[in-house]
Amino acid sequence: MNIVGMMTTVTLSTGAKMPVVGLGTWRGGQGKVGEAVKLAISNGYRHIDCAYVYENEEEIGAAIQAMIDQGVVKREELFIVSKLWSTFHVPSLVKSACEKTLSDLKLDYLDLYLMHFPTAMRCGICLKAMEKLVDDGAVKAIGVSNFNKEQIEAILNKPGLKHKPVTNQIECHPYLNQEKMINYCKSKGILVTAFAPLGSPERPWASPDDPTLLEEPIIKEIAAKYKKSSAQILMKFHTQRSVVVLAKSVTPSRIKENIQLFDFELSEEDMEKLRSMNKNWRGFPAEWVAKHKHYPFNTEY
Numbered sequence: 135m136n137i138v139g140m141m142t143t144v145t146l147s148t149g150a151k152m153p154v155v156g157l158g159t160w161r162g163g164q165g166k167v168g169e170a171v172k173l174a175i176s177n178g179y180r181h182i183d184c185a186y187v188y189e190n191e192e193e194i195g196a197a198i199q200a201m202i203d204q205g206v207v208k209r210e211e212l213f214i215v216s217k218l219w220s221t222f223h224v225p226s227l228v229k230s231a232c233e234k235t236l237s238d239l240k241l242d243y244l245d246l247y248l249m250h251f252p253t254a255m256r257c258g259i260c261l262k263a264m265e266k267l268v269d270d271g272a273v274k275a276i277g278v279s280n281f282n283k284e285q286i287e288a289i290l291n292k293p294g295l296k297h298k299p300v301t302n303q304i305e306c307h308p309y310l311n312q313e314k315m316i317n318y319c320k321s322k323g324i325l326v327t328a329f330a331p332l333g334s335p336e337r338p339w340a341s342p343d344d345p346t347l348l349e350e351p352i353i354k355e356i357a358a359k360y361k362k363s364s365a366q367i368l369m370k371f372h373t374q375r376s377v378v379v380l381a382k383s384v385t386p387s388r389i390k391e392n393i394q395l396f397d398f399e400l401s402e403e404d405m406e407k408l409r410s411m412n413k414n415w416r417g418f419p420a421e422w423v424a425k426h427k428h429y430p431f432n433t434e435y
């Protein structure tokens with residue numbers, strides 16, 4: 135990996151180091167995602183973002199194992215994340231859900247296990263069962279995803295909280311820059327991970343009227359100035375403000391391109407241009423749970 139003396143990891147509240155760029159795997163289809171993971175690891179990626187609900191953890195696990203067996207990487211150099219799906223928010227199911235993910239990924243432990251969505255009943259009790267996974271050594275840390283401020287606050291105020299969530303993984307890009315959430319999380323020692331940094335162009339519910347980040351004139355203009363691609367500018371926007379970024383690709387040239395972020399820096403003026411594009415637009419409004427009492431996106435942040 136081409137790193138020119140710039141940050142490539144961030145430190146979690148547990149003291150563990152999390153690589154700032156991760157490979158996304160949602161919709162990394164069968165027969166493709168394994169090759170993508172192998173190529174990513176060979177090209178310096180050390181952080182892979184997975185989830186039970188993506189239905190591809192077995193193929194990813196085989197690819198990780200092959201890279202370890204071939205001596206390309208050691209387990210302890212990797213940072214593997216997975217997520218507990220909402221149907222398992224019952225204490226008795228948390229352990230078995232994590233075991234299934236570990237077995238599919240062929241791992242003894244996860245570096246981070248996230249509660250994928252807050253939209254299930256009894257989040258507090260479920261969290262207790264996730265804390266136990268840390269005590270049992272099945273996962274090194276726990277975190278949340280798609281949580282709003284109030285929901286994070288509720289967890290932090292939980293009496294007897296033993297393992298604080300180390301991250302909130304949320305949709306984040308110039309149309310939804312999440313400045314307030316990032317600042318709030320920072321004040322609590324929680325890191326933000328950005329998903330859909332390229333606007334998730336292949337999300338199945340995209341409408342032709344939706345704005346397309348990769349085609350934005352401002353992004354293209356900044357990309358030309360730095361002789362980088364639009365995708366690299368969109369990802370650099372995060373790493374430069376200590377936000378971890380995940381981009382998914384199964385295309386070899388893009389996998390290589392998306393980690394070439396450490397040989398340039400955006401000026402404060404260009405960062406400001408990117409920030410000024412905010413319009414609180416969500417590509418992932420999660421409408422299927424809009425009526426759920428824990429739906430996270432009805433608040434300011």
Ligand SMILES: NC(=O)C1=CN([C@@H]2O[C@H](COP(=O)(O)OP(=O)(O)OC[C@H]3O[C@@H](n4cnc5c(N)ncnc54)[C@H](OP(=O)(O)O)[C@@H]3O)[C@@H](O)[C@H]2O)C=CC1
Nearest residue numbers: 158159160329330331332333334336365381382383384385
């Ligand atoms: N916690 C949560 O609720 C969520 C988590 N996530 C996580 O975040 C990851 C990233 O988000 P995702 O929704 O996949 O969206 P992204 O913003 O990463 O966009 C991925 C799409 O962009 C294309 N692409 C990748 N690199 C480039 C490039 N350099 N130039 C042009 N196009 C490119 C990919 O195509 P191709 O593969 O064909 O190259 C793919 O179609 C997910 O894969 C998942 O791991 C995502 C959504 C929700």
Ligand SMILES: O=C1CO[C@H](CO)[C@@H](O)[C@@H]1O
Nearest residue numbers: 160185187250251280418
């Ligand atoms: O990670 C995710 C990818 O998209 C899914 C929708 O099918 C979401 O539910 C989820 O948050």
